[in-house]
Amino acid sequence: MQMMAFLTVKTLNDPNETPDRKLHVIIYRLLQKNDVAVKYPNEKVHLKISEVGSFLCLPALKMSMIMPEQNKTFLYKTFLYKTKLFYNFVSKFCKMEAPFIFGKLAEGQNFINRERDLENLKLNFKSGINTTLISPRRWGKSSLVNQAAEQLKAEVPELHFCFIDLFNIRSEEDFYENFATKLIRETSTKWEDWIKNGKKFISNLIPRFNVGLDPVHDFKITFDWKELKKSQDEILELPQSISFDKKIRIVVCIDEFQNIAQFGQSLAFQKKLRSIWQKHQKVTYCLYGSKRHMLSDIFENKSMPFYKFGETHFLNKIDEQYWIEYIGRQFSLTGKSISNNLSAQLSGLMENHPYFVQMFAKNIWQNTDKNCSKDIIAFTLQELLIQNSLLYHRELDNLTNKQINFLKALAEGVSKFSTKETLSTYDLGTQGNISRIKSSLENSEIIDLWGDKIEFIDPLFKLWFIQIYLGKRYSV
Numbered sequence: 001m002q003m004m005a006f007l008t009v010k011t012l013n014d015p016n017e018t019p020d021r022k023l024h025v026i027i028y029r030l031l032q033k034n035d036v037a038v039k040y041p042n043e044k045v046h047l048k049i050s051e052v053g054s055f056l057c058l059p060a061l062k063m064s065m066i067m068p069e070q071n072k073t074f075l076y077k078t079f080l081y082k083t084k085l086f087y088n089f090v091s092k093f094c095k096m097e098a099p100f101i102f103g104k105l106a107e108g109q110n111f112i113n114r115e116r117d118l119e120n121l122k123l124n125f126k127s128g129i130n131t132t133l134i135s136p137r138r139w140g141k142s143s144l145v146n147q148a149a150e151q152l153k154a155e156v157p158e159l160h161f162c163f164i165d166l167f168n169i170r171s172e173e174d175f176y177e178n179f180a181t182k183l184i185r186e187t188s189t190k191w192e193d194w195i196k197n198g199k200k201f202i203s204n205l206i207p208r209f210n211v212g213l214d215p216v217h218d219f220k221i222t223f224d225w226k227e228l229k230k231s232q233d234e235i236l237e238l239p240q241s242i243s244f245d246k247k248i249r250i251v252v253c254i255d256e257f258q259n260i261a262q263f264g265q266s267l268a269f270q271k272k273l274r275s276i277w278q279k280h281q282k283v284t285y286c287l288y289g290s291k292r293h294m295l296s297d298i299f300e301n302k303s304m305p306f307y308k309f310g311e312t313h314f315l316n317k318i319d320e321q322y323w324i325e326y327i328g329r330q331f332s333l334t335g336k337s338i339s340n341n342l343s344a345q346l347s348g349l350m351e352n353h354p355y356f357v358q359m360f361a362k363n364i365w366q367n368t369d370k371n372c373s374k375d376i377i378a379f380t381l382q383e384l385l386i387q388n389s390l391l392y393h394r395e396l397d398n399l400t401n402k403q404i405n406f407l408k409a410l411a412e413g414v415s416k417f418s419t420k421e422t423l424s425t426y427d428l429g430t431q432g433n434i435s436r437i438k439s440s441l442e443n444s445e446i447i448d449l450w451g452d453k454i455e456f457i458d459p460l461f462k463l464w465f466i467q468i469y470l471g472k473r474y475s476v
């Protein structure tokens with residue numbers, strides 16, 4: 001069989017790139033994207049390469065093999081064998097999984113540090129102490145709660161965990177349906193039992209069970225809203241009723257909890273939740289989320305129902321020393337190396353932000369053949385900035401000039417924004433403007449107000465902003 005794969009090699013015109021890095025990275029990506037090397041290692045593949053002109057000076061790969069003419073078709077196999085170095089590169093990396101993770105829960109060896117947070121959370125879950133966990137976006141709340149749950153499931157079998165995410169829940173009605181569905185599902189294993197238990201524990205109401213073609217994934221309980229209004233308490237009592245009946249203890253973990261503040265009649269709803277949940281003996285609640293000011297208002301405002309509902313815990317970033325160890329280990333596990341100094345630069349550029357350090361490390365790892373270098377870090381950074389540029393430009397399109405000026409001041413390290421000097425140097429208008437600017441930038445999730453600290457939420461955006469608006473290019 002002969003497979004045809006037409007790949008167009010586009011050149012990135014970055015003067016800082018060395019030609020052979022550029023070729024490695026681009027061709028590797030293309031092959032990976034087209035799954036060529038993995039699926040068809042022994043097939044003949046015609047590889048059509050265009051725009052190869054700028055690779056001509058490539059010494060390591062003996063460029064005569066790549067042929068300078070545009071749109072020439074090559075026999076992929078011959079091409080690979082002839083270019084031994086290239087073949088090793090492709091075959092090695094196309095078979096390998098990236099040793100970094102982002103956008104998913106950090107688990108197993110990808111979960112690092114957090115020993116104290118973990119111990120504390122586990123102790124609270126075991127002791128029945130409600131906990132509220134707050135941190136900016138993507139600092140690792142869900143991973144931490146998940147890790148604590150995984151470890152405790154093995155240590156304390158009577159503890160059952162129920163995870164509820166309020167990310168898309170916009171009304172009380174949605175909340176009740178989601179709450180009931182998750183509790184019923186996660187406290188028994190078979191879907192036939194879900195219906196049985198649903199009827200048993202929600203007896204005053206007639207729940208509707210929606211079971212799709214794949215019952216395990218498509219199971220949902222819904223209610224008639226008019227009827228539900230009369231029996232909301234029964235739903236909120238579910239964790240307690242189930243725990244008594246089944247002689248288990250339940251930890252209810254609710255993510256993005258701040259969303260309840262947006263329900264109509266939120267205060268009355270919060271009062272109801274609190275008054276019912278605080279009586280639960282065999283149930284522990286872990287409530288967490290990322291909108292710090294909203295969560296602080298729910299949990300730290302004396303006039304609010306959830307005031308002192310549990311122990312409040314602020315999650316921090318992960319310190320550089322742990323990143324250095326982790327990055328070095330993940331590189332060496334995959335036959336590559338990176339010095340401690342470069343790992344520190346990598347995590348430093350991403351300000352030790354868990355998601356961004358993992359994402360940046362993955363891209364640097366991918367661009368590294370064997371030993372990571374300063375050039376690779378610098379190249380990868382520019383590559384990511386280019387990739388995100390459109391998105392970042394769009395974010396800025398929605399900002400006023402004063403908001404952009406505020407970001408310039410922040411990027412230049414200003415911390416006191418209301419002084420006369422700052423107001424005039426950065427043209428920020430009056431003192432009164434500052435709190436408006438701050439809260440609108442916070443609402444658009446560009447900055448985060450953390451104690452008296454103000455930070456860019458996205459460290460990559462910060463670097464891009466500094467490069468575009470302050471004309472400073474990062475050197476590694």
Ligand SMILES: Nc1ncnc2c1ncn2[C@@H]1O[C@H](COP(=O)(O)OP(=O)(O)OP(=O)(O)O)[C@@H](O)[C@H]1O
Nearest residue numbers: 102103104106112137138139140141142143354355
């Ligand atoms: N303990 C950890 N060790 C290593 N990486 C981590 C750790 N915790 C989080 N991360 C990294 O941060 C990313 C985001 O983690 P997670 O989803 O747990 O954060 P979150 O605070 O729940 O995010 P969100 O605010 O979006 O809900 C993970 O995909 C992973 O890349």
Ligand SMILES: [Mg+2]
Nearest residue numbers: 141142143255
């Ligand atoms: Mg989360």
